[in-house]
Amino acid sequence: MKVSKNEILFIYDSSDMQQREGLAYAKSLRHYEVKELDVQNDSITQLQLSNLSEKLGVTAKELIRVDNESHFSEVMDLDGHDMLDYLTSNLKMLKTPIVVYYDHAKFIGSQYELMKEDGINSVSNVQTSRTMKQRKEE
Template sequence: MKVSKNEILFIYDSSDMQQREGLAYIKSLKHYEVKELDVTKDEMTQLQLSNLATRLAVSDKELMRTDKESHFSEVMNLDGHDFLDYLASNLEMLKTPIAVYSDRAKFVDSQYELIKEDGVNSTSDVQTSRTMKQREEG
Protein backbone atom coordinates (compact mmCIF):
# COMPACT_ATOMS: atom_id res chain seq x y z
CA MET A 1 0.00 0.00 0.00
CA LYS A 2 2.58 2.49 -1.18
CA VAL A 3 1.32 6.05 -1.44
CA SER A 4 3.59 8.80 -2.75
CA LYS A 5 3.73 12.34 -1.42
CA ASN A 6 1.28 13.83 -3.94
CA GLU A 7 -1.11 10.87 -3.94
CA ILE A 8 -4.21 9.84 -2.04
CA LEU A 9 -5.39 6.27 -1.92
CA PHE A 10 -9.16 6.43 -1.51
CA ILE A 11 -10.61 3.23 -0.07
CA TYR A 12 -14.35 3.13 -0.60
CA ASP A 13 -17.44 0.98 -1.17
CA SER A 14 -18.81 1.51 -4.69
CA SER A 15 -22.20 0.11 -3.68
CA ASP A 16 -22.68 3.25 -1.52
CA MET A 17 -23.83 6.26 -3.56
CA GLN A 18 -22.34 8.81 -1.14
CA GLN A 19 -18.96 7.13 -1.27
CA ARG A 20 -19.03 7.13 -5.09
CA GLU A 21 -19.81 10.85 -4.92
CA GLY A 22 -16.90 11.23 -2.50
CA LEU A 23 -14.60 9.60 -5.04
CA ALA A 24 -15.72 12.12 -7.66
CA TYR A 25 -14.99 14.99 -5.26
CA ILE A 26 -11.57 13.61 -4.41
CA LYS A 27 -10.71 13.16 -8.07
CA SER A 28 -11.28 16.89 -8.49
CA LEU A 29 -8.47 17.76 -6.05
CA LYS A 30 -5.79 19.81 -7.75
CA HIS A 31 -2.79 18.87 -5.63
CA TYR A 32 -3.14 15.07 -5.50
CA GLU A 33 -3.22 12.15 -7.87
CA VAL A 34 -5.95 9.81 -6.70
CA LYS A 35 -5.63 6.04 -6.58
CA GLU A 36 -8.73 4.09 -5.66
CA LEU A 37 -9.45 0.81 -3.94
CA ASP A 38 -13.03 -0.45 -4.12
CA VAL A 39 -13.79 -2.93 -1.32
CA THR A 40 -16.43 -4.63 -3.50
CA LYS A 41 -13.93 -5.44 -6.27
CA ASP A 42 -10.37 -5.20 -4.95
CA GLU A 43 -8.44 -7.15 -2.33
CA MET A 44 -6.26 -6.32 0.65
CA THR A 45 -3.97 -8.61 2.59
CA GLN A 46 -3.87 -9.05 6.34
CA LEU A 47 -0.60 -7.12 6.43
CA GLN A 48 -2.09 -4.23 4.44
CA LEU A 49 -5.07 -4.12 6.82
CA SER A 50 -2.77 -4.16 9.83
CA ASN A 51 -0.68 -1.33 8.34
CA LEU A 52 -3.85 0.60 7.58
CA ALA A 53 -4.96 0.32 11.21
CA THR A 54 -1.55 1.60 12.30
CA ARG A 55 -1.77 4.59 9.94
CA LEU A 56 -5.27 5.34 11.21
CA ALA A 57 -4.07 4.95 14.82
CA VAL A 58 -6.87 2.49 15.61
CA SER A 59 -7.01 -1.15 16.67
CA ASP A 60 -7.50 -3.77 13.97
CA LYS A 61 -11.06 -4.36 15.17
CA GLU A 62 -11.93 -0.69 14.76
CA LEU A 63 -11.52 -1.21 11.01
CA MET A 64 -14.73 -3.23 10.86
CA ARG A 65 -18.14 -1.81 10.15
CA THR A 66 -20.62 -2.52 12.89
CA ASP A 67 -23.79 -1.89 10.89
CA LYS A 68 -23.84 -4.89 8.53
CA GLU A 69 -22.68 -7.93 10.44
CA SER A 70 -25.28 -10.26 11.93
CA HIS A 71 -22.71 -12.36 13.83
CA PHE A 72 -20.68 -9.33 14.93
CA SER A 73 -19.87 -10.60 18.45
CA GLU A 74 -18.47 -13.89 17.09
CA VAL A 75 -16.16 -12.01 14.71
CA MET A 76 -15.02 -9.57 17.40
CA ASN A 77 -13.99 -12.52 19.59
CA LEU A 78 -11.48 -13.70 16.99
CA ASP A 79 -7.81 -13.12 17.81
CA GLY A 80 -5.74 -10.62 15.80
CA HIS A 81 -4.58 -12.92 13.00
CA ASP A 82 -7.95 -14.66 12.57
CA PHE A 83 -9.78 -11.34 12.70
CA LEU A 84 -7.58 -9.84 9.96
CA ASP A 85 -8.03 -13.04 7.93
CA TYR A 86 -11.81 -12.67 8.25
CA LEU A 87 -11.71 -8.98 7.31
CA ALA A 88 -9.43 -9.62 4.31
CA SER A 89 -11.87 -12.29 3.11
CA ASN A 90 -14.88 -10.01 3.74
CA LEU A 91 -13.46 -6.66 2.71
CA GLU A 92 -16.95 -5.19 2.31
CA MET A 93 -16.97 -5.17 6.13
CA LEU A 94 -14.16 -2.59 6.19
CA LYS A 95 -15.32 0.75 7.56
CA THR A 96 -15.10 3.17 4.62
CA PRO A 97 -14.37 5.65 3.16
CA ILE A 98 -10.71 6.07 4.07
CA ALA A 99 -8.17 8.48 2.65
CA VAL A 100 -4.58 7.21 2.82
CA TYR A 101 -1.78 9.74 2.38
CA SER A 102 1.97 9.10 2.26
CA ASP A 103 2.33 9.89 5.97
CA ARG A 104 -1.10 9.22 7.49
CA ALA A 105 -4.63 7.97 6.91
CA LYS A 106 -8.05 9.09 8.06
CA PHE A 107 -11.64 7.98 8.00
CA VAL A 108 -13.51 10.42 5.79
CA ASP A 109 -16.63 11.79 7.44
CA SER A 110 -17.63 14.08 4.58
CA GLN A 111 -16.54 14.29 0.97
CA TYR A 112 -16.19 18.05 1.44
CA GLU A 113 -13.53 17.85 4.14
CA LEU A 114 -10.82 16.68 1.71
CA ILE A 115 -11.62 19.49 -0.70
CA LYS A 116 -11.37 21.96 2.18
CA GLU A 117 -8.00 20.49 3.21
CA ASP A 118 -6.75 20.68 -0.37
CA GLY A 119 -7.56 24.39 -0.43
CA VAL A 120 -5.80 24.96 2.88
CA ASN A 121 -2.70 23.07 1.71
CA SER A 122 -2.48 24.82 -1.62
CA THR A 123 -0.33 27.79 -2.43
CA SER A 124 -2.11 30.61 -4.13
CA ASP A 125 -0.76 32.36 -7.19
CA VAL A 126 -3.16 35.23 -6.63
CA GLN A 127 -1.46 38.34 -5.31
CA THR A 128 -3.44 40.78 -3.30
CA SER A 129 -2.63 44.47 -3.31
CA ARG A 130 -1.32 43.99 0.23
CA THR A 131 1.21 41.28 -0.76
CA MET A 132 2.29 43.30 -3.77
CA LYS A 133 2.84 46.35 -1.55
CA GLN A 134 4.83 44.26 0.95
CA ARG A 135 7.07 42.97 -1.85
CA GLU A 136 7.66 46.49 -3.15
CA GLU A 137 8.59 47.72 0.34
CA GLY A 138 10.74 44.65 1.17
Protein backbone atom coordinates in the same frame (compact mmCIF):
# COMPACT_ATOMS: atom_id res chain seq x y z
CA MET B 1 -0.47 0.04 -0.87
CA LYS B 2 2.42 2.43 -1.38
CA VAL B 3 1.40 6.07 -1.49
CA SER B 4 3.70 8.93 -2.52
CA LYS B 5 3.65 12.46 -1.10
CA ASN B 6 1.56 13.81 -3.97
CA GLU B 7 -0.89 10.89 -3.95
CA ILE B 8 -3.79 9.65 -1.88
CA LEU B 9 -5.40 6.24 -1.85
CA PHE B 10 -9.17 6.46 -1.55
CA ILE B 11 -10.63 3.24 -0.12
CA TYR B 12 -14.38 3.11 -0.63
CA ASP B 13 -17.44 0.94 -1.17
CA SER B 14 -18.83 1.43 -4.69
CA SER B 15 -22.23 0.10 -3.62
CA ASP B 16 -22.68 3.28 -1.53
CA MET B 17 -23.74 6.36 -3.56
CA GLN B 18 -22.23 8.86 -1.09
CA GLN B 19 -18.90 7.08 -1.17
CA ARG B 20 -18.91 7.13 -4.98
CA GLU B 21 -19.58 10.87 -4.76
CA GLY B 22 -16.69 11.11 -2.31
CA LEU B 23 -14.43 9.47 -4.87
CA ALA B 24 -15.51 12.01 -7.47
CA TYR B 25 -14.68 14.84 -5.05
CA ALA B 26 -11.33 13.21 -4.27
CA LYS B 27 -10.51 13.04 -7.98
CA SER B 28 -11.14 16.79 -8.25
CA LEU B 29 -8.41 17.64 -5.72
CA ARG B 30 -5.76 19.97 -7.03
CA HIS B 31 -2.82 18.83 -4.94
CA TYR B 32 -3.10 15.04 -5.14
CA GLU B 33 -3.22 12.27 -7.66
CA VAL B 34 -5.89 9.82 -6.54
CA LYS B 35 -5.58 6.05 -6.54
CA GLU B 36 -8.66 4.08 -5.62
CA LEU B 37 -9.46 0.78 -3.95
CA ASP B 38 -13.05 -0.47 -4.11
CA VAL B 39 -13.93 -3.01 -1.40
CA GLN B 40 -16.58 -4.50 -3.72
CA ASN B 41 -14.09 -5.42 -6.47
CA ASP B 42 -10.51 -5.19 -5.19
CA SER B 43 -8.54 -7.19 -2.66
CA ILE B 44 -6.09 -6.33 0.08
CA THR B 45 -3.61 -8.45 2.06
CA GLN B 46 -3.37 -8.94 5.81
CA LEU B 47 -0.11 -7.00 5.84
CA GLN B 48 -1.73 -4.09 3.99
CA LEU B 49 -4.64 -4.11 6.45
CA SER B 50 -2.20 -4.18 9.34
CA ASN B 51 -0.31 -1.20 7.90
CA LEU B 52 -3.61 0.57 7.32
CA SER B 53 -4.68 0.12 10.94
CA GLU B 54 -1.30 1.49 12.07
CA LYS B 55 -1.63 4.55 9.82
CA LEU B 56 -5.16 5.10 11.12
CA GLY B 57 -4.04 4.58 14.71
CA VAL B 58 -6.75 2.00 15.37
CA THR B 59 -6.92 -1.70 16.19
CA ALA B 60 -7.92 -4.29 13.62
CA LYS B 61 -11.33 -4.55 15.32
CA GLU B 62 -11.93 -0.84 14.73
CA LEU B 63 -11.62 -1.43 10.98
CA ILE B 64 -14.87 -3.43 11.00
CA ARG B 65 -18.03 -1.73 9.83
CA VAL B 66 -20.83 -2.13 12.36
CA ASP B 67 -24.03 -2.89 10.44
CA ASN B 68 -25.35 -6.15 11.76
CA GLU B 69 -25.02 -6.44 15.57
CA SER B 70 -25.40 -10.24 15.74
CA HIS B 71 -22.75 -10.78 13.08
CA PHE B 72 -20.60 -8.10 14.66
CA SER B 73 -20.52 -9.79 18.08
CA GLU B 74 -19.28 -13.05 16.54
CA VAL B 75 -16.52 -11.27 14.66
CA MET B 76 -15.41 -9.19 17.65
CA ASP B 77 -14.37 -12.37 19.50
CA LEU B 78 -11.53 -12.83 17.00
CA ASP B 79 -7.99 -11.81 17.95
CA GLY B 80 -5.93 -9.33 15.90
CA HIS B 81 -4.46 -11.82 13.40
CA ASP B 82 -7.76 -13.65 12.92
CA MET B 83 -9.52 -10.31 12.55
CA LEU B 84 -7.18 -9.35 9.71
CA ASP B 85 -7.73 -12.75 8.12
CA TYR B 86 -11.50 -12.24 8.38
CA LEU B 87 -11.27 -8.76 6.84
CA THR B 88 -9.09 -10.01 3.99
CA SER B 89 -11.79 -12.54 3.12
CA ASN B 90 -14.67 -10.11 3.79
CA LEU B 91 -13.33 -6.79 2.60
CA LYS B 92 -16.88 -5.49 2.26
CA MET B 93 -16.94 -5.34 6.09
CA LEU B 94 -14.15 -2.73 6.12
CA LYS B 95 -15.31 0.61 7.50
CA THR B 96 -15.09 3.06 4.61
CA PRO B 97 -14.35 5.58 3.18
CA ILE B 98 -10.71 5.87 4.17
CA VAL B 99 -8.09 8.19 2.74
CA VAL B 100 -4.49 7.02 2.92
CA TYR B 101 -1.70 9.59 2.66
CA TYR B 102 2.00 8.73 2.48
CA ASP B 103 2.44 9.21 6.24
CA HIS B 104 -1.03 8.70 7.77
CA ALA B 105 -4.61 7.70 7.04
CA LYS B 106 -8.04 8.73 8.25
CA PHE B 107 -11.66 7.79 8.06
CA ILE B 108 -13.69 10.30 6.06
CA GLY B 109 -16.97 11.44 7.53
CA SER B 110 -18.12 13.61 4.64
CA GLN B 111 -17.39 13.70 0.93
CA TYR B 112 -16.62 17.43 1.31
CA GLU B 113 -13.94 16.89 3.94
CA LEU B 114 -11.16 16.33 1.41
CA MET B 115 -12.03 19.44 -0.55
CA LYS B 116 -11.81 21.58 2.57
CA GLU B 117 -8.36 20.17 3.34
CA ASP B 118 -7.18 20.74 -0.21
CA GLY B 119 -8.01 24.44 0.02
CA ILE B 120 -10.67 24.49 -2.66
CA ASN B 121 -13.07 26.14 -0.26
CA SER B 122 -10.48 28.57 1.09
CA VAL B 123 -10.79 32.32 0.70
CA SER B 124 -9.68 33.46 -2.73
CA ASN B 125 -7.98 36.64 -3.83
CA VAL B 126 -11.05 37.85 -5.68
CA GLN B 127 -11.76 41.48 -4.84
CA THR B 128 -15.27 42.41 -3.96
CA SER B 129 -16.76 45.74 -4.94
CA ARG B 130 -16.56 46.76 -1.27
CA THR B 131 -12.83 46.03 -1.16
CA MET B 132 -12.26 48.02 -4.34
CA LYS B 133 -14.32 50.91 -2.96
CA GLN B 134 -12.30 50.92 0.28
CA ARG B 135 -9.04 51.11 -1.70
CA LYS B 136 -10.31 54.07 -3.73
CA GLU B 137 -11.19 55.93 -0.53
CA GLU B 138 -7.69 55.39 0.89
